[in-house]
Amino acid sequence: MKVALLGCGVVGKEVRRILDEREDVEIVSILVKDEKEIDDERMTTSFEELLNKDDMDIVVECMGGIEPAFSYVKKAMLHHKHIVTSNKKMLANHYLELSKLAKENQVSLRYEASVGGGIPWIHEMHRVQRIDKIQRFYGIMNGTTNYILTQFEEGESFEKALKNAQMNGFAEQDPTDDIDGYDVRYKCMLSAITSFHIYLEEESIPVYGIRNISDKEMKYANQKNQVIKLMGNGYDEEGNYSIYVIPTLLPKTHPLSNVKNETNGLFMKSTTLSESGYIGKGAGGTPTAHAVVQDVLSIPSLEDDFIQGATNALTHTGRFYIRMQELDNHCAFISETINENTILSKEISLQTLYDYTKGNTNILFVMEVLQ
Numbered sequence: 477m478k479v480a481l482l483g484c485g486v487v488g489k490e491v492r493r494i495l496d497e498r499e500d501v502e503i504v505s506i507l508v509k510d511e512k513e514i515d516d517e518r519m520t521t522s523f524e525e526l527l528n529k530d531d532m533d534i535v536v537e538c539m540g541g542i543e544p545a546f547s548y549v550k551k552a553m554l555h556h557k558h559i560v561t562s563n564k565k566m567l568a569n570h571y572l573e574l575s576k577l578a579k580e581n582q583v584s585l586r587y588e589a590s591v592g593g594g595i596p597w598i599h600e601m602h603r604v605q606r607i608d609k610i611q612r613f614y615g616i617m618n619g620t621t622n623y624i625l626t627q628f629e630e631g632e633s634f635e636k637a638l639k640n641a642q643m644n645g646f647a648e649q650d651p652t653d654d655i656d657g658y659d660v661r662y663k664c665m666l667s668a669i670t671s672f673h674i675y676l677e678e679e680s681i682p683v684y685g686i687r688n689i690s691d692k693e694m695k696y697a698n699q700k701n702q703v704i705k706l707m708g709n710g711y712d713e714e715g716n717y718s719i720y721v722i723p724t725l726l727p728k729t730h731p732l733s734n735v736k737n738e739t740n741g742l743f744m745k746s747t748t749l750s751e752s753g754y755i756g757k758g759a760g761g762t763p764t765a766h767a768v769v770q771d772v773l774s775i776p777s778l779e780d781d782f783i784q785g786a787t788n789a790l791t792h793t794g795r796f797y798i799r800m801q802e803l804d805n806h807c808a809f810i811s812e813t814i815n816e817n818t819i820l821s822k823e824i825s826l827q828t829l830y831d832y833t834k835g836n837t838n839i840l841f842v843m844e845v846l847q
């Protein structure tokens with residue numbers, strides 16, 4: 477197999493290293509942005525030159541960002557090249573168009589590395605479905621926020637925890653995608669595509685991040701002998717889908733409560749296997765490159781996902797902790813008032829929660845309380 481690599485950064489570099497040690501796959505061209513980066517005769521700054529390499533079968537995209545990654549991937553598919561990408565943002569935004577193009581051009585579109593880094597999550601979802609129907613997926617899908625929450629739990633301030641995450645290379649200088657939950661939303665979209673075969677519009681997926689988490693929540697979790705984790709969730713309840721991202725209060729006995737720092741923990745529930753999951757490296761050059769190369773090696777044998785559009789019905793019910801600027805005494809679903817501005821809800825649907833919180837500037841922080 478002959479591969480062209482787009483982008484030679486943290487992930488791309490490791491993909492190059494792993495593939496260069498193999499004899500069954502050859503990298504024939506590598507796209508870099510700047511002439512100054514060229515340190516290998518296979519490198520070019522011209523995408524057209526890369527695309528026209530003789531006998532090249534697979535384009536591996538590790539550039540990140542939406543453009544020009546999307547245009548390059550599209551063009552490569554039109555030239556009948558298989559695609560492997562680690563780029564969740566681009567894929568989540570353009571999955572429908574790309575999967576259609578893949579079918580029309582009879583090529584594969586593989587994205588193992590885009591959810592859970594090195595964890596073989598997408599592969600496992602495919603494998604489980606040879607026998608089962610997946611009813612639920614959930615987990616800690618973002619290493620940056622898990623690192624921040626772990627440090628916060630251990631007594632560090634939120635600001636210092638974020639700074640440490642940036643210094644250790646776990647968080648971007650602009651951490652919005654991580655701490656506001658958008659990164660997990662992309663991963664939920666791709667997990668829903670793989671497990672439920674549905675595509676949901678990004679905006680239909682409620683997302684509650686950890687930006688406004690405070691000592692109050694940590695104190696509350698401690699009192700209850702519980703921990704807070706940012707979780708991505710997907711439920712298929714008889715064709716009613718509830719896909720959402722939310723900080724979650726977990727009992728310390730829950731397997732995810734001990735998943736600390738930048739580690740990810742991904743679980744699913746399916747008909748005969750029931751609960752199964754993975755705990756492992758959700759990011760980092762080497763583990764992510766491992767997942768990319770696994771996709772490259774499985775290109776000739778794997779079927780692609782068949783998907784349809786769907787509605788995020790948000791019928792799943794739960795209990796929620798809601799901290800407000802000012803207590804809303806008229807809120808219809810208060811089960812308990814925790815303090816002067818915080819309530820615990822009765823069991824309500826996610827839709828009720830979303831209707832109440834969406835655009836409501838009185839709401840500061842929301843988390844789900846697992847029973």
Ligand SMILES: NC(=O)c1ccc[n+]([C@@H]2O[C@H](COP(=O)([O-])OP(=O)(O)OC[C@H]3O[C@@H](n4cnc5c(N)ncnc54)[C@H](OP(=O)(O)O)[C@@H]3O)[C@@H](O)[C@H]2O)c1
Nearest residue numbers: 483484485486487507508509538539540562563759760764
């Ligand atoms: N790092 C991880 O742990 C991880 C884990 C899972 C998934 N991912 C995903 O993998 C992708 C790559 O991540 P990364 O961490 O490897 O990012 P990165 O270190 O920034 O690498 C991206 C590389 O692509 C290059 N590039 C950008 N635009 C280009 C263009 N137009 N032409 C040629 N080269 C271009 C960049 O060059 P410049 O530096 O010159 O801009 C850089 O060398 C992202 O989609 C990310 O979300 C990363």
